Amino acid sequence: MTAAPALLAADVEFGYGGAFRLVDVSLQVAPGEVLGVVGPNSAGKTTLLRLLSGVHAPWRGEVRLHGAPLSRWGRRGLAREIAVVPQEESIAFPVSVMELVLMGRFAHGRRRLFEDARDLACGRDAMARVGVAGLASQPVDTLGGGERQRVLLARALAQEPRVLLLDEPTSHLDLRHQREIVGLLRRLNRETGLTIVFVSHDLNLAAELADRLLLLADGRVVRAGAPAAVLDAAVLEAVYGCPVWVEKVSGRLLVGVRF
DSSP states (O other): OOOOOSEEEEEEEEEETTEEEEEEEEEEEOTTOEEEEEOSTTSSHHHHHHHHHTSSOOSEEEEEETTEEGGGTHHHHHHHHEEEEOSOOOOSSOOBHHHHHHGGGGGGOTTOSSOOHHHHHHHHHHHHHHTOGGGTTSBGGGOOHHHHHHHHHHHHHHTOOSEEEEESTTTTOOHHHHHHHHHHHHHHHHHHOOEEEEEOSOHHHHHHHOSEEEEEETTEEEEEESHHHHOOHHHHHHHHSSOEEEEEETTEEEEEEOO
């Protein structure tokens, strides 16, 4: 018997203020798959993540999680299944790394005010997985960009999700920290079977990390498939409106702009 997709969007339409942002968008993400969503500015990438996480409901069409409509899961149920790592997040009050990570346990804490032993164990395990266990007592607002991104990822992992959604997980990071985050996501996917959907402006990073890519432009799906099928120079030139080159070097796809 074939397992239901981890996530499915069928003919989804959505917009803001009466204007469409996504039109007839459909996708499937298999359990344990890594899907990269790429495209130019204002293509609808972040909006798509918000629909997949249940933050927004589509005007038309449907989003399903493990075969069931998102509306049937409820807020707590969704929080136990789907974790989101935003591109940026402002912390409104002073908290330590451990306190922020433990916020990921909220969906598991019905009718109790304080963390139990299970919560603490999950928090410590999540921090160890992403390499920030030594920062547990440090204030979050003192962290650098790479450390902060890892802490947000640890909070998401503390939820014990089966699906992880990330919006520009390597934005504002230097090359070393980009490499570390990509390696970490690969390892989590390989070791735990975590389903990952991420948005990225970096086509080279997306090709390196994703099993499949979804290319959006003007709120519509232009192409979906393996990175080699999606990252076609002619297609990218039409979408981005500039000359593009695509080459395969040592088995890796590389994309660049012709100047």
